[in-house]
Amino acid sequence: MSASRDHDPASPRHARPTTVTTGNIAPPPRGTVGVVAWMRGHLFRGPFDTLATRCIAGLLVYLAWIFFDWGIASAVWEADNRRE
Numbered sequence: 001m002s003a004s005r006d007h008d009p010a011s012p013r014h015a016r017p018t019t020v021t022t023g024n025i026a027p028p029p030r031g032t033v034g035v036v037a038w039m040r041g042h043l044f045r046g047p048f049d050t051l052a053t054r055c056i057a058g059l060l061v062y063l064a065w066i067f068f069d070w071g072i073a074s075a076v077w078e079a080d081n082r083r084e
Contacts, residue, residue, distance in 0.1 A: 031037055043053045
């Protein structure tokens with residue numbers, strides 16, 4: 001039974017590949033696809049989402065600055081003993 005299926009012209013293995021021609025289709029409007037559209041749809045959907053996004057971004061920048069100050073700007077790179 002499997003041998004007849006291998007030679008069946010209607011089986012998916014023998015199907016012809018389909019080709020799609022685009023012709024003169026206009027590109028999608030700006031801001032409807034890509035990163036900008038994703039940000040608008042997920043991070044700036046409404047007033048609450050915009051406020052939450054800005055607060056969290058501000059908190060992340062603040063924490064990054066504190067980490068930079070602690071780890072690089074004010075770090076003791078060479079010390080005479082372990083207490084410094």
